[in-house]
Amino acid sequence: MSTDSTRIDVAETEMTSREAKGKAPLLADPPGQVDRKSRGFMGLRRHAGRGGGYKRGIAIFDFVVRLCTLVAAIAATATMATTDETLPFFTQFFQFQASYDDLPAFQFFVVAMAIACVYLGLSIPLSIVSIIRPHAVAARMLLIFFDLGMVVLTTAAASSAAAIVYLAHVGNSNANWLSICQQFNNFCQRTSGAVVAAFLAMLGFMFLVVLSAVILKKP
Amino acid sequence: MSTDSTRIDVAETEMTSREAKGKAPLLADPPGQVDRKSRGFMGLRRHAGRGGGYKRGIAIFDFVVRLCTLVAAIAATATMATTDETLPFFTQFFQFQASYDDLPAFQFFVVAMAIACVYLGLSIPLSIVSIIRPHAVAARMLLIFFDLGMVVLTTAAASSAAAIVYLAHVGNSNANWLSICQQFNNFCQRTSGAVVAAFLAMLGFMFLVVLSAVILKKP
Incomplete structure (x- = not known):
């Protein structure tokens, strides 16, 4: 599954860049990285990282x-x-x-x-x-x-x-x-x-x- | 709102990492910038920049x-x-x-x-x-x-x-x-x-x- 590998990749990239800056991670949600890699079937997975x-x-x-x-x-x-x-009953001409x-x-x-x-x-x-x-x-x-x-x-x-x-x-x-x-x-x-x-x-x-x-x- | 501040942070991080790698930006869509300015009534206009x-x-x-x-x-x-x-017609006892x-x-x-x-x-x-x-x-x-x-x-x-x-x-x-x-x-x-x-x-x-x-x- 490419989504999983993307996520792992994204998490790693983010960690290293944050470590370089010395910041604490707030919430892992980098849309740009996900967009570039998981642009799959008919471009439909562009937002695959969120929700x-x-x-x-x-x-x-x-x-x-x-x-x-x-x-x-x-x-x-x-x-x-x-x-x-x-x-169950019927007349001579008609059955109900x-x-x-x-x-x-x-x-x-x-x-x-x-x-x-x-x-x-x-x-x-x-x-x-x-x-x-x-x-x-x-x-x-x-x-x-x-x-x-x-x-x-x-x-x-x-x-x-x-x-x-x-x-x-x-x-x-x-x-x-x-x-x-x-x-x-x-x-x-x-x-x-x-x-x-x-x-x-x-x-x-x-x-x-x-x-x-x-x-x-x-x- | 913590989500917005996170996004801004992420966008900035991403920009710097791209600049550090010497890459050109692919698609110009920095959500953090839009989010910061148009945060209106009950946080409902978060995506007001697009469409x-x-x-x-x-x-x-x-x-x-x-x-x-x-x-x-x-x-x-x-x-x-x-x-x-x-x-318009009726009987003695009933009107239709x-x-x-x-x-x-x-x-x-x-x-x-x-x-x-x-x-x-x-x-x-x-x-x-x-x-x-x-x-x-x-x-x-x-x-x-x-x-x-x-x-x-x-x-x-x-x-x-x-x-x-x-x-x-x-x-x-x-x-x-x-x-x-x-x-x-x-x-x-x-x-x-x-x-x-x-x-x-x-x-x-x-x-x-x-x-x-x-x-x-x-x-």
């Missing part, structure tokens, strides 16, 4: 939160997409069945959460790059931008589905929309679970944006 | 976007809250009337958008502080954090209301929920307008978060 440790810690935390969010998003998508209830694609809000939910899953899968390599190079501003800006988009997408999916799930549970007498959860009890249970998982994924994405902002700010 | 102009430009843009978002949020709240349609508080999603919409309006009003002074001091990291972190919360709140309000407005427009034959827009046409028009305004406010908040991230990143 690298705590930024790397946050980047690792970011990676863990990203994995948890992926789990929540997959759970939400899978639960909603496999929801399919057929009632409920599935997620009967309601447009649930279709949107499945599509949006699937997009979130794919994005999370694709962003994991970028998150790993961000652990190796904690000062890669370009990668971090890309992550904060797309994470924000995913906050909006998952919030929209979760809340529109929540509005419909709520309606399915309690109905609305003013608009004369009756509750369907007496008949399709299992369907309502599963969609409610999917909505909860989607809200967890939303919280995960919000946390990722905040972490990225903390990493972006000056040390 | 101050373009950051101030973005901060002014942030202020303008904030005002536009406030207009959109007020429009959304007012349109939804004043929506009240009474049908539709107002926003007949539907829980619209109640949530009004409350959430009102919160967004109040927040925007309160955040304008902080935004002005941020124009005067473009490097105020603490104020900027506060803004990005609350702006993100407002992105989520407005998205949730707009999309849950949109799900209900869509249902009111087209109904759903699978769940046996009939459209109410044939009867309450004016009500549907106004709520749709409020939802569109809320989505505009959401875009405004998203833009504010991105602008804050650009300001936060290192120059």
Whole structure:
């Protein structure tokens, strides 16, 4: 690792120059020396000497939160997409069945959460790059931008589905929309679970944006 | 502040060591000199020498976007809250009337958008502080954090209301929920307008978060 060797080098240089002047070392932070030697990948490690440790810690935390969010998003998508209830009784012409694609809000939910899953899968390599190079501003800006988009997408999916799930549970007498959860009890249970998982994924994405902002700010 | 004095010390040390070695300076960026002079309000202007102009430009843009978002949020709240349609015919026992508080999603919409309006009003002074001091990291972190919360709140309000407005427009034959827009046409028009305004406010908040991230990143 070139960062480590740079640091050692810097410490030595500083010690000798200070010894020559007879000064006591206050705090070891010589930016010039670090800049010259550790100008690495795309010039992104220029500030590698300052606050690298705590930024790397946050980047690792970011990676863990990203994995948890992926789990929540997959759970939400899978639960909603496999929801399919057929009632045990039927008439001569019609069998009562409920599935997620009967309601447009649930279709949107499945599509949006699937997009979130794919994005999370694709962003994991970028998150790993961000652990190796904690000062890669370009990668971090890309992550904060797309994470924000995913906050909006998952919030929209979760809340529109929540509005419909709520309606399915309690109905609305003013608009004369009756509750369907007496008949399709299992369907309502599963969609409610999917909505909860989607809200967890939303919280995960919000946390990722905040972490990225903390990493972006000056040390 | 001990960090500043350290940097000055380091810069000087470095200069002398370079002069002693007979090397030409590579990049003229002595942070110590800037730090010593522009140490302003709460130590927030420590990096005021670099990129101050373009950051101030973005901060002014942030202020303008904030005002536009406030207009959109007020429009959304007012349109939804004043929506009240009474049908011209009535029976002996009942008069047909539709107002926003007949539907829980619209109640949530009004409350959430009102919160967004109040927040925007309160955040304008902080935004002005941020124009005067473009490097105020603490104020900027506060803004990005609350702006993100407002992105989520407005998205949730707009999309849950949109799900209900869509249902009111087209109904759903699978769940046996009939459209109410044939009867309450004016009500549907106004709520749709409020939802569109809320989505505009959401875009405004998203833009504010991105602008804050650009300001936060290192120059």
